[in-house]
Amino acid sequence: MYEFHGWIMIPEYEKNKDAVFEKIKQRIEEYAWVRGVLGITVVNASYHIYTSGYTNHKAQDADEVFELYQYVAKLSPRAYGLLYVWDDEDPNGLANEFQVFVLMRGKIHERRDPFLSPCIPLLDDPK
Template structure:
């Protein structure tokens, strides 16, 4: 199973100064989202109190198109709105690189998306799950 949960606050730049491009940035993000054909899961871009935020989440049987699309969305946000920040937690129990028992955290900050180790819920067994009998 592939699991993902994330959020991001959309800001033009790290100084939080409105350079007048936020509406165009939001339109680019919305356009990118319309390219996705997700059958299930959460993918929403919302506004509250003059700020925009993204929420993503879901479970798929296997790591598939949604995984690549959500990462590309976070990368796009970093490129066009380098003041944006957020987290994307992923778990792939079929990972062949030794990460099948842990969450990976992609951290969006200052225009870059960097994968990090998760210190809170990993290793999944025994932190959040029991060993199978």
């Protein structure tokens, strides 16, 4: 199972925010997702990107989400946000915890999750 949930905020004071919005909107349309949620909208003069997905295995949408976060980091250095990922087949020993990716100041940082991990027994019972 591969689960992800995320958001990015592009603040109203970002330089060239309308051009940034158009580039991100175009990139999202190029992905043409048929499952999962990925979009961009305006809330109180700021742009908000949102995403969520839940699949049996890590798929192409997972790579596209990371690519989008990297794209936004380069395009909009004032953007910030979070991406939470739980991959129960993680090859690096993180199969029982959410990984948290923090976007800020043009970079993505990986952090440990203090809220929902370890997923078992916090979120589900042991089998």
